[in-house]
Amino acid sequence: MKASPWEKEDALHEDIQILDNHVPKIFVVEDGKLKGMTFEKVHAVFNEKGKRSLVPTGEPEVFIEADDVLVAIGLENTFPWVEKSTGVEFGEWGMPIVDAVTFQSTNKSVFFGGDSAFGPKNVITAVAHGHQAAISINLYLKEKSLTERPSPFVNLVSQKMGIHEWSYDSEVENDLRYAVPHAAKAATLTDRKMEVELGFDVQTALKEARRCLNCDVQTVFVKDRCIECDACMDICPTSCITFTANGEEEDLRTRLKAPSLNLTQSLYVSDTLPTSRVMVKDEDVCLHCGLCAERCPTSAWDMQQFLYKVTKAC
Ligand code: SF4
Ligand code: SF4
Numbered sequence: 001m002k003a004s005p006w007e008k009e010d011a012l013h014e015d016i017q018i019l020d021n022h023v024p025k026i027f028v029v030e031d032g033k034l035k036g037m038t039f040e041k042v043h044a045v046f047n048e049k050g051k052r053s054l055v056p057t058g059e060p061e062v063f064i065e066a067d068d069v070l071v072a073i074g075l076e077n078t079f080p081w082v083e084k085s086t087g088v089e090f091g092e093w094g095m096p097i098v099d100a101v102t103f104q105s106t107n108k109s110v111f112f113g114g115d116s117a118f119g120p121k122n123v124i125t126a127v128a129h130g131h132q133a134a135i136s137i138n139l140y141l142k143e144k145s146l147t148e149r150p151s152p153f154v155n156l157v158s159q160k161m162g163i164h165e166w167s168y169d170s171e172v173e174n175d176l177r178y179a180v181p182h183a184a185k186a187a188t189l190t191d192r193k194m195e196v197e198l199g200f201d202v203q204t205a206l207k208e209a210r211r212c213l214n215c216d217v218q219t220v221f222v223k224d225r226c227i228e229c230d231a232c233m234d235i236c237p238t239s240c241i242t243f244t245a246n247g248e249e250e251d252l253r254t255r256l257k258a259p260s261l262n263l264t265q266s267l268y269v270s271d272t273l274p275t276s277r278v279m280v281k282d283e284d285v286c287l288h289c290g291l292c293a294e295r296c297p298t299s300a301w302d303m304q305q306f307l308y309k310v311t312k313a314c
Pocket of ligand 2: 298299
């Protein structure tokens with residue numbers, strides 16, 4: 001079934017049975033009363049661009065009894081009001097042909113975004129498209145290149161506040177994600193205005209927040225401050241720091257303290273240190289716990305929060 005994972009999860013939570021690949025065909029009405037619906041069984045076929053089509057399997061139609069039917073069978077683009085003479089071209093599925101970066105259509109002064117241009121996503125994506133389209137329109141009106149777009153805001157801010165005081169919790173939490181508690185089904189299924197998700201209480205919210213891996217806090221290494229005491233290598237709980245002789249990547253990966261198995265993750269290799277070694281860090285196993293920075297006597301390691309802000313129209 002084509003739906004977001006959270007929509008499926010919510011449906012299953014309310015005991016809704018999901019029957020995949022059944023296309024509604026006919027409302028069955030007897031003596032003026034709805035009896036149910038017949039469905040055609042189909043299977044998904046994907047074209048070379050990954051677009052899905054539902055093709056009948058040839059099996060007999062399926063009848064399902066029903067007292068009521070809620071019609072929710074997807075979306076369709078309807079742009080009959082956009083005349084061909086405007087120069088806006090439409091592709092398969094009636095979607096306008098739009099540049100994925102600039103949101104410009106084949107008529108250079110017309111821009112599209114959101115579901116109408118790229119298919120069903122969520123409102124956050126549609127708002128982001130709106131910002132990017134507005135930037136394009138601004139550039140277009142100023143007769144500037146639409147591909148030379150304003151850069152995002154990027155910054156690193158040191159998180160160290162004192163020798164033993166950190167902005168982030170350094171403990172490793174093995175807890176699984178805490179599920180948000182729901183109101184009783186008997187109540188929510190009879191009152192459609194009732195809020196289903198109750199939210200976390202303070203204690204659970206704190207536990208959930210502690211599961212954060214601090215991915216926004218980076219370990220920043222300043223080679224010229226390092227006195228090669230190897231203290232960070234000793235304290236790192238995942239052995240992701242190694243001081244060793246430099247070499248080809250394939251060879252270097254075999255000489256790290258912890259096996260470097262994820263070949264898609266680049267290694268960080270410092271410039272050559274005074275003893276002719278280099279500091280090699282495998283980011284793939286770093287917990288961002290900050291212990292290396294706390295242990296380092298010269299602040300050669302520093303924990304810095306990475307900030308990234310997409311440019312928005314205002
Ligand atoms: S932040 Fe923690 S896991 Fe990462 S390199 Fe430093 S000590 Fe090791
Ligand atoms: S603890 Fe600091 S000074 Fe010592 S080896 Fe690590 S980075 Fe260099």
